[in-house]
Amino acid sequence: MSRTALFPGSFDPITIGHFDVITRALPLFDKIVIGVGQNALKTYMFPLEKRIEWIEKAFKNEPKIRVTAYEGLTVNFCATIGAQYLLRGLRNPADFEFEKGVAQANKRLMPEVESVFLLTSAGYSSISSSIVRDIMRNNGDYTSFVPEAVRVK
Numbered sequence: 001m002s003r004t005a006l007f008p009g010s011f012d013p014i015t016i017g018h019f020d021v022i023t024r025a026l027p028l029f030d031k032i033v034i035g036v037g038q039n040a041l042k043t044y045m046f047p048l049e050k051r052i053e054w055i056e057k058a059f060k061n062e063p064k065i066r067v068t069a070y071e072g073l074t075v076n077f078c079a080t081i082g083a084q085y086l087l088r089g090l091r092n093p094a095d096f097e098f099e100k101g102v103a104q105a106n107k108r109l110m111p112e113v114e115s116v117f118l119l120t121s122a123g124y125s126s127i128s129s130s131i132v133r134d135i136m137r138n139n140g141d142y143t144s145f146v147p148e149a150v151r152v153k
């Protein structure tokens with residue numbers, strides 16, 4: 001059976017941290033669906049279309065990757081797309097504590113979906129979309145924090 005993973009996130013915007021985790025996960029799965037969250041209760045710096053466009057460009061030569069928007073419960077979206085795995089990255093103990101709660105709730109809701117975690121690579125643990133947004137807002141040079149495809153303008 002083909003192995004499909006969902007990598008859910010806000011990607012506001014995608015960073016080299018996300019890019020690294022997704023790239024390293026590629027050999028583990030037949031297909032990775034990058035699920036770009038659209039939550040009515042959250043405010044985003046960039047519109048959904050832009051967040052998706054940047055991810056698509058970043059992975060334009062990778063046939064195993066599909067990018068799609070979703071809303072609602074992540075495990076329900078796993079069922080919709082037939083993903084058996086939920087992929088997330090871990091940067092630090094705060095990520096671990098948060099992800100543990102989410103993964104345990106998801107397991108209770110949908111036992112057939114397994115959460116899989118990749119540790120951040122050395123040098124990437126401090127990279128987050130919120131830091132990149134801060135740099136962008138203050139006209140700093142964000143280019144080394146994001147994949148080549150992400151250029152505002």
Ligand code: ADP
Nearest residue numbers: 008009010011017018021088089090120124127
């Ligand atoms: P969310 O709003 O769901 O946290 P994000 O876009 O911030 O969405 O993150 C999506 C996933 O990417 C999360 O699992 C997060 O831990 C992971 N991630 C983000 N930055 C990094 C990084 N620098 N190294 C490893 N994983 C990361």
